[in-house]
Amino acid sequence: MSARRWGQDAGWWLLILPAFLLMTAFYIAPIAQVLAISFTEPSPGLGNYERLFTSESVQRVIITTLRICTITTALALLLGYVLAYRIALASESARRWWILAVLVPLWISVLVRAFAWVTLLRRQGLVNNALMDTGIISEPLQLVWNEFGIIVGMVHYMVPYAVLPLLASMREIDPRLLAAARGLGAPRFTIFRRIFLPLSLPGLIAAGVLVFIFSLGFYITPAILGGGKTLMVAEWIGLQILDLIRWGLGTMMATVLVVAILATLAIFSRLVDLRRVFGSGA
Amino acid sequence: MLGTGHALALRGLTKRYGSFTAVDSVSLKVERGEFLTLLGPSGSGKTTILMCIAGFVAPTEGAVLLDGQDITPLPPERRDFGMVFQGYALFPHMTVAENVAFPLRVRKLGAADRDAKVRAALDLVQLSGFAERLPRQLSGGQQQRVALARALVFDPALLLLDEPLSALDKKLRAELQEELKVLHRRVGRTFVNVTHDQEEALSLSDRVAILNHGKLVQEGAPAHLYEHPRTRFVADFLGKSNFLHGEVRESVPGGFVIGAGPTRILQAVAENHRPAHGSRVLLSLRPEKIALLAEEDAADNVVMGRIAAWSYLGAGYTLVVETPDFGALRVALPTWQAPIAPSEGLAVRLGWSSTASVPVVEDAA
Numbered sequence: 112m113s114a115r116r117w118g119q120d121a122g123w124w125l126l127i128l129p130a131f132l133l134m135t136a137f138y139i140a141p142i143a144q145v146l147a148i149s150f151t152e153p154s155p156g157l158g159n160y161e162r163l164f165t166s167e168s169v170q171r172v173i174i175t176t177l178r179i180c181t182i183t184t185a186l187a188l189l190l191g192y193v194l195a196y197r198i199a200l201a202s203e204s205a206r207r208w209w210i211l212a213v214l215v216p217l218w219i220s221v222l223v224r225a226f227a228w229v230t231l232l233r234r235q236g237l238v239n240n241a242l243m244d245t246g247i248i249s250e251p252l253q254l255v256w257n258e259f260g261i262i263v264g265m266v267h268y269m270v271p272y273a274v275l276p277l278l279a280s281m282r283e284i285d286p287r288l289l290a291a292a293r294g295l296g297a298p299r300f301t302i303f304r305r306i307f308l309p310l311s312l313p314g315l316i317a318a319g320v321l322v323f324i325f326s327l328g329f330y331i332t333p334a335i336l337g338g339g340k341t342l343m344v345a346e347w348i349g350l351q352i353l354d355l356i357r358w359g360l361g362t363m364m365a366t367v368l369v370v371a372i373l374a375t376l377a378i379f380s381r382l383v384d385l386r387r388v389f390g391s392g393a
Numbered sequence: 394m395l396g397t398g399h400a401l402a403l404r405g406l407t408k409r410y411g412s413f414t415a416v417d418s419v420s421l422k423v424e425r426g427e428f429l430t431l432l433g434p435s436g437s438g439k440t441t442i443l444m445c446i447a448g449f450v451a452p453t454e455g456a457v458l459l460d461g462q463d464i465t466p467l468p469p470e471r472r473d474f475g476m477v478f479q480g481y482a483l484f485p486h487m488t489v490a491e492n493v494a495f496p497l498r499v500r501k502l503g504a505a506d507r508d509a510k511v512r513a514a515l516d517l518v519q520l521s522g523f524a525e526r527l528p529r530q531l532s533g534g535q536q537q538r539v540a541l542a543r544a545l546v547f548d549p550a551l552l553l554l555d556e557p558l559s560a561l562d563k564k565l566r567a568e569l570q571e572e573l574k575v576l577h578r579r580v581g582r583t584f585v586n587v588t589h590d591q592e593e594a595l596s597l598s599d600r601v602a603i604l605n606h607g608k609l610v611q612e613g614a615p616a617h618l619y620e621h622p623r624t625r626f627v628a629d630f631l632g633k634s635n636f637l638h639g640e641v642r643e644s645v646p647g648g649f650v651i652g653a654g655p656t657r658i659l660q661a662v663a664e665n666h667r668p669a670h671g672s673r674v675l676l677s678l679r680p681e682k683i684a685l686l687a688e689e690d691a692a693d694n695v696v697m698g699r700i701a702a703w704s705y706l707g708a709g710y711t712l713v714v715e716t717p718d719f720g721a722l723r724v725a726l727p728t729w730q731a732p733i734a735p736s737e738g739l740a741v742r743l744g745w746s747s748t749a750s751v752p753v754v755e756d757a758a
Binding site for chain 1: 447448449468469470471473474475476478479480482484485486495496498499500543544547
């Protein structure tokens, strides 16, 4: 870059300087500090990170988190896909109601929703009572305060986040392509499998990454629906820092979480080229 | 190659959307191997008719018959018609070869058979070297050819074309018109084309059906429609036309004379179409059938006028000549035959023969 260009660019950089300083002060600096603590507490070195390979409890938390997030992502994508498909093919007026129905849960506090699930799923909850009254089961099922409960709550929270990117990519698909496939003799399922599904793949990948990253940092839902028995990363970090005052270990896990999210995004940005490979349908 | 295609017939085809009648009792026959064009302005119902033939739109009344068999209730995927959609509707995530193979794959054809047919279809549209490209890597004209290959590869009973050339620029359109015509002769199938472009309709088709407000106005060979329009709409929509209003003043052998003001116009007519004395008639007169006469020239009909406007089009001139009794008349003449250099206000003598114009009827509103 020539000196003159640099001078021109400097003017533009100046314009974003306030935003940059704000970000540095309130966002980057605390993260840097978290990173620093993870290397210095309780003693300087890589001691905290060594736990990743030696401590069984640390490994268990990570594996539990990954398992729950993977299952949640898969279920949210499946439900989200069915919903988005239905909405994309609905009439204009019906579509508005569908979207509203999908978005309303987003406006309800995550705390309220978690407790609502507890009410539904606990031993004397609506679901268990209904199942026992109809005689399908004789003993109440353990539906909450375990992984099952966490997954139910998280999937419920995540479905709208899966629907929105899916819907966006499905609505980009030219309906004439589906008509053309039909005109060329393809039955419904073939049209879906060979035309619709591949063309909605970019949306599926975007929704998957979004939901997975969101799930990794889930705190309230697992805390309430897990009942303290099943620990996910976020709750575990809270426990280390707030209850056990083990700042080093807590910040180490926080750093791992941030790195995991960045890694997922990095992989995603490679995959996003798929949009080119498969065409955007526009 | 005639006879290898299938014959299509529409019987009283009607489509209503609420109180709006998009297609109004259209009956039409397409012979085996024929190239028929449905021509009309937008909103004339031509696309709706095509969609009824394809099976995407269910007619309110009437039937679609293929070789005499009623196929009205069949869904599009069971009709076995090839279709080229407006904008082509190529699958963007598939290569050219995969696009063309799609209808064969759906029909569960063996891989070897499929490859051979795809190759033959791409050869047919001269795209052999493009098999592995994606649609967006092709030009508009090439995409159009892929769409054609995809629509023809499975030997469809009928090829339907929905404004196949409308997305292309003028020069390319003319080129592809030629190709489409050659292709039709080579494959010898029945083609049904929809367009609003009258030039395309005239140059491509064996027969043209002209539609307006959902009704079939007139059908026939392009030359017949052009030379013998039945109604004012047909004369006006197919090419350009002047319209002369007048009253029948007298009958003469082989024709009649109309008067408008002091001017008398001689019009040839078939004996059985002679209009009643005193009735109002409307004549359609093509701009290219009017000549500019020199002083000494004579013609069946001579009208004086002044040039109100003119434009030079390279191959010819278009003049607008203001006349006392017929208003503005449009005159087209080849540049090399123009006896004068046009200029505004110039007084000219216009002449045409009694067979140049044709009586037409006003369209029912």
